[in-house]
Amino acid sequence: MCLAIPGKVEEITTDGLIRMGKVNFGGVVKKVCLDYVPEVEVGDYTIVHVGFAISKIDEETAKQTLEDFRTLGILDEELASEEEAFARAAERPQSKCPDGSCETGKKKAD
Secondary structure, rough: OOOEEEEEEEEEEEEEEEEEEEEEOEEEEEEEEEOOOOOOOOOEEEEEEEEEEEEEOOOOHHHHHHHHHHOOHHHHHHHOOOOHHHHHOOOOOOOOOOOHHOOOOOOOOO
């Protein structure tokens, strides 16, 4: 799953010609491309999707959305590092037949 998540811009820098920033997602800080939202300044909230800020958002909505995601248990999943995501996947029960043939007794058609 890839959600767009709100975060607070804590720092703005440039990486060559690209506008970058450090964005805080309720305690997890990640490097984000800010090129698509030139109006965003330090202290503003922005919606981030796959490492790119895509719009500015008001603080109240951002905080409520972060809380809702946290309550639903999806915030940690979305912000996990690659190592954390692989570790979680390894802990989940694994199917003996990923194609679903165990459930029907027949192999699914391709």
